[in-house]
Amino acid sequence: MxxxxxxxxxxxxxxxxxxxxxxxxxxxxxxxxxxxxxxxxxxxxxxxxxxEPLEPLVGWVRFGALRLAVGPGVFVPRQRSLRLARLAVRRARAAAVPVMLEPYCGVAPLAATVAASVDRVEVHAADRDPAAIALARRNLPAGAGVHHADAFDGLPRALRGRITVIAAVPPYVPGTEVGLMPREARDHEPTGALVGGGADGLDHARRLILGAGPWLVPGGSLLLELGARQLPVAATRARAAGWRARVHPPNQSSTGVLELVAGNTVA
The missing domain is CATH 1.10.8 (Helicase, Ruva Protein; domain 3)
Structure with missing residues (x-):
């Protein structure tokens, strides 16, 4: 117009x-x-x-330098996740052969950012919601892998041991705190993309922590955006599972990033 x-x-x-x-x-x-x-x-x-929420109403959302397709009934990427996206870009750029996966991808903002920012990267995104998968395909370049998968269940076995960066915003809101969320999220976004399961909301994060190892190359990174109070809990669980963990604490946001590396010191 x-x-x-x-x-x-x-x-x-x-x-x-x-x-x-x-x-x-x-x-x-x-x-x-x-x-x-x-x-x-x-x-x-x-x-x-x-x-009606703005972004699904107009059909797009600005995420950093990208304009991503969104729609009714899907999780809308939050601007706070740009921090996670930029960290994923840095880790992918540092890899000799970058291969990136975004599980629980929604419309794939992290994978789209990495695809637009890293040369010769192989990008994959996965979700269990067909509506989200359709939008992820629109937001990713031709040749990107878009998979109907629940975390790692359903991914191509050929990806095992090849991924250099896994970055995700898993559902992490404790069920007891759903009522504290903004009305637009409660009323218009799928509960399954918001609520993490378990008393602490970390069931999906634990699933990624326990399952990511076989999919990563040695020294590969698992990056998770979580609520501020959840970061030390998840870091403790990750260290017990053999990961080296670094917490990137909240910075003008209610969330931070947990960075995990198997068998390497986190820089």
């Missing part, structure tokens, strides 16, 4: 702000950019004011 004068943005932002939007001007700009004409813009604004 052609660019709009500031007064139009201000009018739409006022409607969004009255409905509770915290970033009304930014949302107004996204709606204007996404609408083909005035009629569609009005429809989008009304749906947003009624409470």
């Amino acid at each position: 052609p660019s709009r004068p500031d007064p139009v943005i201000h009018v739409i932002a006022s409607r969004l702000r009255a409905a509770g939007s915290v970033f009304a001007e930014d949302e107004a700009a996204v709606l204007i950019e996404s609408a083909a004409d005035d009629a569609e813009l009005e429809q989008l604004v009304r749906r947003r004011v009624a409470g």
